[in-house]
Amino acid sequence: MTSINRFIQFNNETVDTRLLNRMEQLARALSYAPYLRVTTRKLWEFRPSEGAVSMSVFWRHRSKEAEQLGYLSDIYLMSAGFWRHFHLPAWRDFQSLHTSLPELANQLLLLAEEFRLSEQVVAERPGTQMAFQLRERIVSGFHGDQLKQNSQKGFWADAFINAAYLKLRGKDVSVTEDLDGLFLMWTELYSAQSTADSAHTVAKILPRLEYLLETDSLHTYYTFGEAADKMPPPRYHEGIEADQSEPEDEIDTIEEWFQSWHRETQLDDAAALEYELERGDSKLADGGREDEGAGEVEQTGTGNSKGEHREGNDAEERRKEDRRPKKAYGRFGSANDGVVYYESRIEPLALDRQQLLQWRTEQAPYVRALLKEMQKRMRQREESVRTNLHAGRLSKKLLPLVTDERPKPFYRKTAPSKQLDAVFTLLIDGSASMVDKLDETKQAVLLFHDVLRALGVPHEIALFYEDAYEAGDNMQPNYFEWLHKFSDGTADHAEQILSLDAHEDNRDGFAIRWMADRIRLRPEKHRFMLVFSDGEPSAYNYADNGVVDTAQAVAETEKMGIEVMHLFLSGEATSEEQAAFYRMLYGNKSVSADSLEQFVDQTMRLLKRTLHLVIQAS
Known part of the structure; x- marks a missing residue:
């Protein structure tokens, strides 16, 4: 697990997940x-x-207002501007030009299109003007x-990009006498109506730039991201004859490009079904399905008879099911598409009964006090009568x-259910x-288990x-080991609790979604x-996107009506930076144990607070 106290302080940054969530929702709405x-x-x-757009970290380390408006301008520019109004065929034609300054040419085209589309977005959506004004400033x-820096160092191609940006904003700047003469043609972009117009203007000045400049630009101020020719491959399957006479539809906009990749991803998710439809079952004989009976028996099935043998067979089937990997696909967030997961009961080790007895003896006063308090509150709730009401009995x-003069002859008596209407995970x-x-951790989990068992909750x-050694680009194995399940009722699983152990990595967002789904x-x-x-x-490929994914998982879970609480366990005093980080993930429902000795106490506080809420709302 990565600590947020990183060795290099300037790397000790985390993305603002709530801000990023808002920007993502806005981008989805606009596009x-x-x-x-x-x-x-x-x-x-x-x-x-990847189905993704990226905002620039250029806006970091500024005031909150500047940072938010800067990110907004990126989202407006990409989702309301480039998304539908940047013409890909014109861009591809432009990139096919033979030039000794390809980096400079591409950056000038994107700079020109940013200017054109910014003006267009503001004209169509006047509410975006403030964000673009700050962006321009x-x-x-x-x-x-x-x-200034590029001119001093003699990086004339880079200096021309800087001056080209400023010229479009009406700034009176100069590079060299020869290069300044090209800005007369550059200002034709004020009347550009399309990507083709912008490309035409850049192509006009490109030969002169090639003559005046010896080297291409060194710095990257603008980049599109993926190359124009990186399109999803056509899908052909055996047994399907494609009509080669029909030309393929050309992708004209970024929106269509993203949609084509999105469809490709969805088709990949159904790979197993496609294999079955196209090839048949690989275990069948060469003669086809008619020869299926010739094969050897590879597994046995369980029928629906009510004989004595069924219970044992069902248990065996359940154990087999636990050992089978399950694919996440897109059910648990896009950051977890490559996850396969396994569910199993934790294997109990030899039980240290002396240790268990000692812990339960130490915790007994806390458990008894909490149970007594809960029972007292439930009785008070049952006996409390509210009188002098306008409505009721x-x-x-x-x-x-x-x-x-204004009588209130009604009363109301609250009678809660005998069992707390709550469920915990x-x-x-x-x-x-x-x-x-x-x-x-074992002591805290044991306390949690004993209190809820005693209350019948x-x-x-x-x-x-996550298995860090087996994780890779295509697959990340995750494991869930059950210590106690709903179906176990009030059974005592202290043996399993004392058997829990540490492993490798943690994919929190995936685990939260998985539990919420249950x-x-x-x-x-x-x-x-x-x-x-x-x-x-x-976890594997789960750094900054893991922080965002976890925050999104918490938000999605709470929208389902499930309250998520977090207890941060540390062996030393919790820093303000750590506390702020967990508030960003879990809101005000994250508490920390400043020392290992406080962990059990904090667990008791969380349980007491939640149980009080349940009784109060009954």
Whole structure:
């Protein structure tokens, strides 16, 4: 697990997940693309094969207002401008030009299109004007500084890009006498109406630039992202004859490019079905399905008879099911598309009964005190009668109807259900960094388990982790080990709790969505999810996008009516930076144990607070 106290302080940055979520929702709304993802990179860019657009980190380390308006201008520019109004065929034709300055040419075209489309977006959506005004002011200052530095160093191609930006904004700047003469043609962009017009203007000045400049630009101020020729490959399947006489539809806009990749991704998700349809079952004999009976028996099935043998067979089938990998596909967030996961019961080790007895003896006073308090509150709730109401049950004391000017002869008696209408789940981070906190974690989980068993509250407890050694680009194996399930009722699983162990990585967003998927259909009115962890998400290809994915998972879970709470376990005092980081992920429902000794106490506080809420709302 990665610690947020990084060795190099300037790397100790985390993305503002709430801001990024808002930008992603805005980008999806403007582009009408619900699958679109938003990330941050050095420059704004498009990545159709990933279904993502990127905002520029150029806006970081500014005031909150400047940072937010800067990101908004990136989103407006990409989703309301380039998305539908940047013509890809014109761009491809432009890139086919033979030139000794390809970097300069491409950057000038994108710069010209940014100017044209910014003006168009503001004209169509006047509410975006403030964001673009700030963008122009800050970026103009940046290009002014860069123009001075590049001119001093003799980087004339880069200096021309800086001056070209400023000239379109009406700034009186100069590079060299020869290069300044080209800006008369450059200002033709004021009347550009399309990508082809912008490309035509850049192509006109390109031969003169090739004559005046010896080297291409060194710095990258503008980049599109993926290359224009990176289109999804056509899909042909055996047994399907494609009509080669029909020309393929040309992709004209960025929107169509993203849609083509999105369709390709959806088709890939159904690869197993396509294989079955096109090739048949690989285990069948060469003669086809008619020869199927000739093969050897490879597995046995379980029928529906009610004989004595069925119970054992069902248990065996359930064990087999637990060992089978399950694919996440797109069910648990796009950052987890490559995840395969396994569910199993934790294998109990030899039980240290002396240790268990000691822990339960130490925790017994806390458990008894909490149970006594809960029972007392439930009795008070049951016996409390509210009188002098405008509506409710009619009281037997009707004298106020005669004596009072505004009588209130009604009362209401609250009678809660005998059992708390609540369900709890507990997710335990099983990453390697938990190895020095296992005893404290086991004590806290045992307390959680004993309190809810005593109250008869249904609950589930699961350990989650990712296998770091087997994870790769195509597959990331994740594991959930059950310590207690809803179906176990009030059974004592102390043996399993004392057997939990630390493993490798943790993919928190995936685990939260997986657990939420299990409890979202539970009938209980109050649903709680507790997450025990000791650091930020850390798994294969799950760095900054893991932080965003976890924050999104928490937000999605709470929209289902499931309250997510987080307990951060640390062996030292929690810094303000760490506290702010977890508030960003979990809001105000994240608490920390400043020492290992406080972990059990904080667990008790969380349980007490949630149970009070349940009783109060009953």
